[in-house]
Structure formats: C-alpha cells, structure tokens
Amino acid sequence: MKAESKVAIITGASSGIGMETAFALVRRGYAVVLAARREERLEQVADRCREIAPGAAVDVVVTDVSDRSAVERLAGGAVEKFGRVDVMVNNAGSGMFARVHELSEADVRDLFEVNFYGVLYGCQAVAPIMIAQRSGHIFNVSSVIGKRGTPFHGAYCATKFAVCGLTDSMRVEMKPYGVKVTNVCPTLTATEFFDHSRMEPRAHSKYEAESKMMPASTVGRKIAATVGKSRPELVFSIGGKFLVTLSALWPRAVDWIMRIYHDDLVKRQKS
Ligand SMILES: NC(=O)c1ccc[n+]([C@@H]2O[C@H](COP(=O)([O-])OP(=O)(O)OC[C@H]3O[C@@H](n4cnc5c(N)ncnc54)[C@H](OP(=O)(O)O)[C@@H]3O)[C@@H](O)[C@H]2O)c1
Secondary structure: OOOOOOOEEOOOOOOHHHHHHHHHHOOOOOEEEEOOOOHHHHHHHHHHHHHHHOOOOOEEEOOOOHHHHHHHHHHHHHHHHOOOOOEEEEEEOOOOEEOOOHOHHHHEEEEHHHHHHHHHHHHHHHHHHHHOOOOEEEEEEOOHHHHHOOEEEHHHHHHHHHHHHHHHHHHHHHHHHHHEEEEEEEEOOOOOHHHHOOOOOOOHHHHHOOOOOEEHHHHHHHHHHHHOOOOOEEEEOOOHHHHHHHHOOOHHHHHHHHHHHHHHHHHHHHO
C-alpha cells in the first residue's frame, strides 16, 4: 500500500484535537496513520476519514506513546506501508489537576511519560526519516499553559513547558534539513480531555463546563493549514495570545489574574 499522496501520522487520534486534525488532513488529500490506545475508537475515526475522503489511505496503529519501541514501530510501519512520512502530529496527552504540594511523584512521572516522553519519542522516530527525505513537518501539541503556569495545573504545565522547550530547540536544529517544527498551544478546547484527566477536583470540572471552549476542529484545521509553513508557534484565541504576551511583558499582572482564578476554584471546591 504505497501512498500517492503525502503521509501524516497523528498520535492521540482517537478523539478530540487528534481526531479533528486527521479529518482536516484527509480533506487536504493526506494519507493518515491514526495512533492511540483505544482501537475501537480509532477504527471509528478511520471510517469517518474514509467517508470524508473516499479512497484515502487510512491506517490504524494501536500505540501507547509512552512506549518508545511502539512509537518507533509506528513510524517504521508508516515508511514500510507508504514509503514516507511528511507530517508528524505529536498530540497524545492528558491532564492532571492538583496543587503542587498535593501531587504524587508517581502520578507526575506517569504524566511526563505520555505528555513529554511521548512527544520526544515521536520526534526522534520521525527525525531520521524526514532528514533523509530533506522535508517534513513536526507539530508538537503543548498548551497555552505551557507558556505560563496556572494554579492546580503545576504538573501538567511542567510537561507542556518541557514540550515547548524541546520544540524550540528542534526547530532550529532541523532547519538545515528542510524540516519544519511547530509548537501548538491551544486554549480551552471542547474535547474528552477533562473526562480523561486525573485528580480533577469537582470544582474544576464545573469551572471548565462554564468556560467558553474552542471547538477541536478549529485546532485541527489550523494544524492542517500550517503544514509546510515556517510557523514557530500556533497560539489559539485572543485570550491565549493575551496571556502569552502579558506573561512576557508583565508577569506580576498575570499572577494577580491567576490569584482570582485560584481563589474561585478554592471557593467552588468548598461549596
Ligand atoms: N482540551 C484542551 O482544552 C486542551 C488545551 C490545550 C492543550 N491540549 C492538548 O491537546 C492534546 C489532545 O488533547 P484533547 O483535548 O484532544 O483531549 P482528548 O480528547 O482526551 O484526546 C487525548 C488523546 O490522547 C490519547 N492518549 C492519551 N494517552 C495516550 C497514550 N499513553 N498513548 C497514546 N495515546 C494516548 C487519547 O487516546 P487513547 O485514550 O485512545 O489512547 C486521545 O486520543 C493533549 O496533548 C492536550 O494536553 C488540550
């Protein structure tokens, strides 16, 4: 099964942003390799991809991104089947809501396994392929709170800051080989993320439910539209851009805003 079209691998493709990125990429004529742990959900996403783009090459590879060898098999399998990898979207991830002093070290290490090491393994698996091709585009999905820490998200923010740093370094290293690397920083997005996240205080879920969330399709379409462009970073929504800019210019003002957010969460937890 050699793809005549360009080939994209998407991790965390069984729901949310990854799923919508897959839909956006098949619409643009890509062959897609869908990776996550839930096979049944991946098959449903694959069927929908085939409806969107009849005749599209769609492959499902059950993968736990915290397993380096599984991620290497994912990338190697794509080359075997399709001959190349043009786009890698390192998107799989989950959240953790707890104050830093209440975190369990084991939970934090588990979160890093997926949110950071999963991205590292994805980058390292496709880099030699893209270097040999002298082309390719890697998207690492961080978060706007990978640019500014927020209360109750310390561990999650740490994983996403790590992704931002890795991505910035790699962008410059890969430039001589014609490979682009983009950091993706969504703000609150309507996905299953909040159901999957660990240690979520009751108050927090209420808070998320009341927030105006961005549709996951906005993020997916933007990623697909950015392929081949030299964009260091995609920061979503006016609120997201405001947060990133204000954090750089006036971090103490953001501390003040975050204090209001923190106190509101604490109040809701008690109510
Ligand atoms: N939603 C938001 O507000 C938001 C904001 C900023 C950034 N993000 C980031 O966006 C990315 C996608 O999240 P989402 O919002 O689309 O949430 P989601 O709907 O829960 O999707 C998360 C995806 O990651 C996969 N995944 C989780 N652990 C995995 C593992 N060990 N191996 C392979 N796949 C794994 C899940 O699939 P399986 O369970 O089938 O493995 C699922 O497909 C995450 O990195 C998240 O941190 C989300």
